[in-house]
Amino acid sequence: xxxxxxxxxxxxxxxxxxxxxxxxxxxxxxxxxxxxxxxxxxxxxxxxxxxxxxxxxxxxxxxxxxxxxxxxxxxxxxxxxxxxxxxxxxxxxxxxxxxxxxxxxxxxxxxxxxxxxxxxxxxxxxxxxxxxxxxxxxxxxxxxxxxxxxxxxxxxxxxxxxxxxxxxxxxxxxxxxxxxxxxxxxxxxxxxxxxxxxxxxxxxxxxxxxxxxxxxxxxxxxxxxxxxxxxxxxxxxxxxxxxxxxxxxxxxxxxxxxxxxxxxxxxxxxxxxxxxxxxxxxxxxxxxxxxxxxxxxxxxxxxxxxxxxxxxxxxxxxxxxxxxxxxxxxxxxxxxxxxxxxxxxxxxxxxxxxxxxxxxxxxxxxxxxxxxxxxxxxxxxxxxxxxxxxxxxxxxxxxxxxxxxxxxxxxxxxxxxxxxxxxxxxxxxxxxxxxxxxxxxxxxxxxxxxxxxxxxxxxxxxxxxxxxxxxxxxxxxxxxxxxxxxxxxxxxxxxxxxxxxxxxxxxxxxxxxxxxxxxxxxxxxxxxxxxxxxxxxxxxxxxxxxxxxxxxxxxxxxxxxxxxxxxxxxxxxxxxxxx
Numbered sequence: 346x347x348x349x350x351x352x353x354x355x356x357x358x359x360x361x362x363x364x365x366x367x368x369x370x371x372x373x374x375x376x377x378x379x380x381x382x383x384x385x386x387x388x389x390x391x392x393x394x395x396x397x398x399x400x401x402x403x404x405x406x407x408x409x410x411x412x413x414x415x416x417x418x419x420x421x422x423x424x425x426x427x428x429x430x431x432x433x434x435x436x437x438x439x440x441x442x443x444x445x446x447x448x449x450x451x452x453x454x455x456x457x458x459x460x461x462x463x464x465x466x467x468x469x470x471x472x473x474x475x476x477x478x479x480x481x482x483x484x485x486x487x488x489x490x491x492x493x494x495x496x497x498x499x500x501x502x503x504x505x506x507x508x509x510x511x512x513x514x515x516x517x518x519x520x521x522x523x524x525x526x527x528x529x530x531x532x533x534x535x536x537x538x539x540x541x542x543x544x545x546x547x548x549x550x551x552x553x554x555x556x557x558x559x560x561x562x563x564x565x566x567x568x569x570x571x572x573x574x575x576x577x578x579x580x581x582x583x584x585x586x587x588x589x590x591x592x593x594x595x596x597x598x599x600x601x602x603x604x605x606x607x608x609x610x611x612x613x614x615x616x617x618x619x620x621x622x623x624x625x626x627x628x629x630x631x632x633x634x635x636x637x638x639x640x641x642x643x644x645x646x647x648x649x650x651x652x653x654x655x656x657x658x659x660x661x662x663x664x665x666x667x668x669x670x671x672x673x674x675x676x677x678x679x680x681x682x683x684x685x686x687x688x689x690x691x692x693x694x695x696x697x698x699x700x701x702x703x704x705x706x707x708x709x710x711x712x713x714x715x716x717x718x719x720x721x722x723x724x725x726x727x728x729x730x731x732x733x734x735x736x737x738x739x740x741x742x743x744x745x746x747x748x749x750x751x752x753x754x755x756x757x758x759x760x761x762x763x764x765x766x767x768x769x770x771x772x773x774x775x776x777x778x779x780x781x782x783x784x785x786x787x788x789x790x791x792x793x794x795x796x797x798x799x800x801x802x803x804x805x806x807x808x809x810x811x812x813x814x815x816x817x818x819x820x821x822x823x824x825x826x827x828x829x830x831x832x833x834x835x836x837x838x839x840x841x842x843x844x845x846x847x848x849x850x851x852x853x854x855x856x857x858x859x860x861x862x863x864x865x866x867x868x869x870x871x872x873x874x875x876x877x878x879x880x881x882x883x884x885x886x887x888x889x890x891x892x893x894x895x896x897x898x899x900x901x902x903x904x905x906x907x908x909x910x911x912x913x914x915x916x917x918x919x920x921x922x923x924x
Contacts, residue, residue: 359447362455363462368427373424378419378467384413386474398844401677401825403480407488409564414492418560421467421498425460426503427513433590434513439598443914453590457504457583464496491563491572498559498575499524501582508589509607511600528555530614533621540625541691543637543699546804563657601662608662616655620684620848623650628807637779639692651684694844699775702768703796703804711755711764713794715826724873725835725905732841734834735892757830763821764794768806774814781811788812823880836872837895837904846896849906850915856894867893867916874910882909890914 385406394402405411408420432438442452466902472485480488521527535550555563562571589604597603602611627646655677659668694700695827715726728734734753755761771778771792789812795805810818818872827833833839849869859867871893888911895902906913 349801355485358452359455359461359799363459366456369426373428374467376464377420380413380417381471383413385471389478398479399623403475403478406475407484409560415560418492418496422499423503426500427520429456430504430507430604431857434516436598443595448622449591453587460500465493468492486717494575495559495563498579501579501586505582508586508593509604511597515601528554529618530537531557533618536621536625537691540637543779544808546805546807550737551781572614601664601670606888612658612676615658616651617679617684619654620647620651700772703763704773707798708761708765708796710797711761712753713764713767713825714792715822720730728842730902731835731839753831753834754864755830760830763824767818767821768794770817771808771810771814778811790815810850826880832876837868838872840902842897844895844898845898850895870912870916871904873912
């Protein structure tokens, strides 16, 4: 049963509806404004912060790292969405409102505009109160626009949830689910990838997860592509909410969900999530030592999780314990087939992810962790400290985290070929290493490699490999370590920043400062030792004689001097009279 009100009786926007909404729902924006003021300018008035502390506090507010601001945005976005369209969830109010001389188009647009007004006003007022505390007008406008987009996105999703729900409890549930759907789906997929795909690197998935919530994504980077994405998402969701409102049958008011397809969608998506989470949770609780692949506890947990989640959601959706009927059992069977197909596809790696080895001629650059850094604190191998070696080339360019020791970008053909052969060996031995119990095996290595193709595509892998696999790839690691490219990358003359001091401790005699005019000679000796150092010496000679601290205008680099570093020791002995 649809509204019989003709759309030509009124325009698309009704001032009467807007005024009535403002009169009834003004507490929501007022509460959010009070929360923001209490967490912002009023708090600054009460507390006697120093100038630097005020600057830090305002910066946190502008970046929405203030918990009160986050709560206020959620109140505005979700709270207004829950209240402005609440009338459609009760038979009496739904029939009364739809009997008024307003078309559904007028009602939807007027209520939606009211929401925008009630979001904009408190946000703008809060922004103005931050100006006297040092926030620039341009920064305030940026904060206002990003906050507004975050609120409107959550508001639109909450309105869509209202159109799909038949009662208030289900509207609240769907609001939470839909607002976090991207986050929940991506996080669940990450669990499956980490469990079943050998070599899976979560960096890309982590970035997607961070961008799946509007507040996190927009305030985290505010990149143009993220803003455009959420503008498009908001427009699509709003259009879907309007269409659902036009098609929504009044007689279904009071049901859990007003459209049949939403029931099946909700059953499938929530059951899949419950199945996955319980399977992985049970595996961790029962203390399985396998980090990857299917285990009995994972399978048992998934079966239990599927059964319980499907049954509970069916009872909630249909509001009856009589869920064992033909129609629901068909839905259950289809859901089970979809879940089993997905898990099998991941477990058997039908995409070939774990076996992937790029074609050598297609590789433009390659990266690899050169050696297992046991027993050394040498910062010579931290890529971020050297020009052209580390992040920002690595994280954005090669996808390797800066914590991966010696994840050097190689461009020389011989070195690229060595990384290629390493990847080939690991892929060939994947079945062995995937089934190795590394918690019970004292000898294993963490290894990472990556490739950038001539097409611009990237392939990134992170592995825990057995000692046997490490032995197989060791000749190629030796070739990489002793290559001219690697040695040149990590020369101390390639350090970022300007050297401001050099200090060393020798034979327990405390710290000694090297005179400024002697920096170049000591650096040459250190680099000469490094150039002569073999892969075997690097592995075996983990007992450092002493450390040399190189102070820079942007930080500190600590370099270890080893027993075999004869040039550095000779230089220090010959210059002992200077200290």
